[in-house]
Amino acid sequence: MSVQIIELPPPRYDGASSVEAALRERCSVREYTDEPLTLAEISQLLWAAQGVTHGSGRTAPSAGALFPLEVYVVAVRVDGLAPGLYKYRIGDHELLELARENVHPDLTAAALSQECVRDAAAVIAIGAVVERTATKYGGRAERYVDMEVGAAAQNVSLQVAALGLGAVFVGAFNDARLKKLLCMGKREAALALLPVGRPRVA
Numbered sequence: 229m230s231v232q233i234i235e236l237p238p239p240r241y242d243g244a245s246s247v248e249a250a251l252r253e254r255c256s257v258r259e260y261t262d263e264p265l266t267l268a269e270i271s272q273l274l275w276a277a278q279g280v281t282h283g284s285g286r287t288a289p290s291a292g293a294l295f296p297l298e299v300y301v302v303a304v305r306v307d308g309l310a311p312g313l314y315k316y317r318i319g320d321h322e323l324l325e326l327a328r329e330n331v332h333p334d335l336t337a338a339a340l341s342q343e344c345v346r347d348a349a350a351v352i353a354i355g356a357v358v359e360r361t362a363t364k365y366g367g368r369a370e371r372y373v374d375m376e377v378g379a380a381a382q383n384v385s386l387q388v389a390a391l392g393l394g395a396v397f398v399g400a401f402n403d404a405r406l407k408k409l410l411c412m413g414k415r416e417a418a419l420a421l422l423p424v425g426r427p428r429v430a
């Protein structure tokens with residue numbers, strides 16, 4: 229089977245919301261409607277997580293510019309994207325299809341059956357290859373990688389707020405199960421999930 233690459237719409241560098249408004253709006257949203265997300269929204273969220281900015285810079289800082297993070301998306305209901313698992317190819321701003329089958333039930337189970345994961349239209353996952361950072365920073369690498377995951381997740385959370393979407397930072401999951409499901413290599417660890425959808429307003 230040939231490798232499937234999905235070109236993402238280019239990210240927007242402006243928007244209707246100010247940073248201040250997004251900061252004020254950000255909060256954990258765990259209930260979503262059944263409406264799909266658009267590919268443009270997914271593109272924007274992935275770019276916010278780790279996209280390229282100027283030169284080799286990214287939207288989030290990285291210790292020694294060693295960039296240990298990897299970003300994935302599980303599409304559940306996304307217009308223009310078949311349900312499945314994709315890896316964000318940061319440099320080319322495109323998606324690499326890793327699995328076309330519906331991995332969402334397994335993902336929900338790996339996330340301890342949390343309803344926010346079960347009901348999401350898409351779930352962004354952040355992983356890291358700590359070794360990339362350890363080559364320079366040795367024993368401080370894990371700490372640096374955790375800091376970087378926090379920065380990337382906050383970027384996503386603010387972009388979510390700016391787009392009027394809802395998401396929550398999820399840290400409770402089965403590490404081994406999630407790593408396997410995301411088809412991660414031996415040296416990579418799964419560190420965060422961000423289920424996303426259109427907020428269900430009570």
Ligand SMILES: Cc1cc2nc3c(=O)[nH]c(=O)nc-3n(C[C@H](O)[C@H](O)[C@H](O)COP(=O)(O)O)c2cc1C
Nearest residue numbers: 254255256257258339342344396397398399400401
């Ligand atoms: C490291 C971390 C892990 C978290 N894990 C989960 C989780 O597994 N499930 C969940 O529903 N919320 C999780 N949260 C979200 C927190 O519960 C939430 O941020 C907190 O209640 C404050 O609410 P706010 O985000 O609306 O300000 C996590 C937050 C952080 C920072």
